Amino acid sequence: xxxxxxxxxxxxxxxxxxxxxxxxxxxxxxxxxxxxxxxxxxxxxxxxxxxxxxxxxxxxxxxxxxxxxxxxxxxxxxxxxxxxxxxxxxxxxxxxxxxxxxxxxxxxxxxxxxxxxxxxxxxxxxxxxxxxxxxxxxxxxxxxxxxxxxxxxxxxxxxxxxxxxxxxxxxxxxxxxxxxxxxxxxxxxxxxxxxxxxxxxxxxxxxxxxxxxxxxxxxxxxxxxxxxxxxxxxxxxxxxxxxxxxxxxxxxxxxxxxxxxxxxxxxxxxxxxxxxxxxxxxxxxxxxxxxxxxxxxxxxxxxxxxxxxxxxxxxxxxxxxxxxxxxxxxxxxxxxxxxxxxxxxxxxxxxxxxxxxxxxxxxxxxxxxxx
Amino acid sequence: xxxxxxxxxxxxxxxxxxxxxxxxxxxxxxxxxxxxxxxxxxxxxxxxxxxxxxxxxxxxxxxxxxxxxxxxxxxxxxxxxxxxxxxxxxxxxxxxxxxxxxxxxxxxxxxxxxxxxxxxxxxxxxxxxxxxxxxxxxxxxxxxxxxxxxxxxxxxxx
Numbered sequence: 456x457x458x459x460x461x462x463x464x465x466x467x468x469x470x471x472x473x474x475x476x477x478x479x480x481x482x483x484x485x486x487x488x489x490x491x492x493x494x495x496x497x498x499x500x501x502x503x504x505x506x507x508x509x510x511x512x513x514x515x516x517x518x519x520x521x522x523x524x525x526x527x528x529x530x531x532x533x534x535x536x537x538x539x540x541x542x543x544x545x546x547x548x549x550x551x552x553x554x555x556x557x558x559x560x561x562x563x564x565x566x567x568x569x570x571x572x573x574x575x576x577x578x579x580x581x582x583x584x585x586x587x588x589x590x591x592x593x594x595x596x597x598x599x600x601x602x603x604x605x606x607x608x609x610x611x612x613x614x615x616x617x618x619x620x621x622x623x624x625x626x627x628x629x630x631x632x633x634x635x636x637x638x639x640x641x642x643x644x645x646x647x648x649x650x651x652x653x654x655x656x657x658x659x660x661x662x663x664x665x666x667x668x669x670x671x672x673x674x675x676x677x678x679x680x681x682x683x684x685x686x687x688x689x690x691x692x693x694x695x696x697x698x699x700x701x702x703x704x705x706x707x708x709x710x711x712x713x714x715x716x717x718x719x720x721x722x723x724x725x726x727x728x729x730x731x732x733x734x735x736x737x738x739x740x741x742x743x744x745x746x747x748x749x750x751x752x753x754x755x756x757x758x759x760x761x762x763x764x765x766x767x768x769x770x771x772x773x774x775x776x777x778x779x780x781x782x783x784x785x786x787x788x789x790x791x792x793x794x795x796x797x798x799x800x801x802x803x804x805x806x807x808x809x810x811x812x813x814x815x816x817x818x819x820x821x822x823x824x825x826x
Numbered sequence: 827x828x829x830x831x832x833x834x835x836x837x838x839x840x841x842x843x844x845x846x847x848x849x850x851x852x853x854x855x856x857x858x859x860x861x862x863x864x865x866x867x868x869x870x871x872x873x874x875x876x877x878x879x880x881x882x883x884x885x886x887x888x889x890x891x892x893x894x895x896x897x898x899x900x901x902x903x904x905x906x907x908x909x910x911x912x913x914x915x916x917x918x919x920x921x922x923x924x925x926x927x928x929x930x931x932x933x934x935x936x937x938x939x940x941x942x943x944x945x946x947x948x949x950x951x952x953x954x955x956x957x958x959x960x961x962x963x964x965x966x967x968x969x970x971x972x973x974x975x976x977x978x979x980x981x982x983x984x
Contacts (some may be wrong), residue, residue: 749883
């Protein structure tokens with residue numbers, strides 16, 4: 456009797472098993488379906504699908520969190536171009552059994568822990584307690600284990616964020632500088648041991664900046680870090696020095712050019728003191744030269760005075776012709792011409808007197824000296 | 827008579843059922859008194875790596891999860907059942923690294939656990955050598971990963 460019961464029990468089990476398979480359906484062949492699951496912050500689960508060859512028909516989504524209960528249809532579909540493309544359902548930390556079906560059969564069936572697709576939300580109500588060189592970042596943690604609360608901070612001297620993680624939303628960071636401005640942000644991360652390999656890191660909170668323990672709108676721009684490369688500094692100095700040398704050589708080159716190809720003759724050598732003492736005023740120079748170059752009263756050995764080469768001087772006098780006539784008449788009367796200085800001993804009547812080669816000339820406005 | 831025979835058979839049947847159920851109660855450990863936090867830490871640090879190594883690159887999410895649990899004790903009970911059971915198509919996993927560490931962790935963190943496992947330990951010694959990892963074995967271990975994850979999520983600090 457006992458042995459006859461076993462075949463009946465086996466037959467009943469097979470029937471039940473087949474029924475369950477028919478209810479669940481099997482993965483369809485011929486219609487590739489890409490399914491994407493994401494669980495938002497333990498609140499909602501979004502299941503979306505993408506048909507590689509759209510047939511234009513609406514697919515239906517059936518699911519349950521209890522393997523012992525029958526599947527129920529989705530009540531909140533996501534539509535794309537008028538056709539169902541996903542479903543949003545409430546989260547439960549249980550195995551999600553679901554099936555995506557068309558009018559005739561199930562195209563996709565799967566069962567998996569909904570938490571394995573978790574994406575935590577950004578931490579809310581962050582609070583910061585500053586104590587000189589430390590800060591404690593706290594927030595209401597999520598009521599689920601296996602999470603990490605990450606806080607990142609960066610000062611205006613740091614190029615990258617520094618991270619610290621704790622298992623609770625109570626992260627203490629020490630070793631800070633009270634004189635620096637710090638910006639902080641936080642997020643929730645999942646551990647693979649508790650949430651599997653397909654979960655997502657949470658979103659970052661808003662960045663909060665602090666200076667001296669007080670909130671600041673933002674930290675100043677990141678200045679050049681103290682560790683400014685010495686190489687760049689040296690290169691800058693070398694470049695500056697090179698530029699100076701180039702400019703110096705260009706200036707020197709100009710002097711060399713002027714030396715080789717002078718554009719204007721330099722009269723300094725011919726008239727000593729004309730520019731240095733008289734600033735180019737030739738008439739003043741002439742006065743000075745007259746005072747300096749005096750004629751000796753007795754020549755050496757009673758010889759005739761050297762009045763200079765007459766052929767080098769051309770003196771043209773316009774208004775003093777009568778003086779010359781009288782001078783020539785007096786010389787014809789027998790007065791010896793001895794000494795140039797004797798010929799022009801008459802005091803000047805008007806204007807300056809120019810003495811050249813022993814001769815003295817009274818200069819007027821209309822007279823000039825050409826050399 | 828036929829009714830006497832039926833009564834005899836059924837009573838014998840139900841008596842055996844009762845005995846088996848009783849034996850199950852005796853051999854099943856109650857995990858309510860365990861140090862769950864330390865078990866969780868041990869899992870995160872060592873047992874998880876052993877399970878991942880056994881999976882050898884296969885993702886647990888590619889298999890259907892068919893076993894679930896609700897609370898800490900329930901999860902540990904399911905973990906123990908799957909770790910030391912021998913499903914069809916897969917040799918017993920009791921000699922695997924993750925199983926040995928699981929047993930040691932339970933023995934250390936659950937008062938009285940080791941005494942209930944004496945007979946089971948003797949039975950494990952008689953098992954065959956590890957066979958080639960089959961898909962069934964990977965599916966079994968993926969169930970364990972799901973249960974352990976659920977166990978971790980039930981433990982959170984305020």
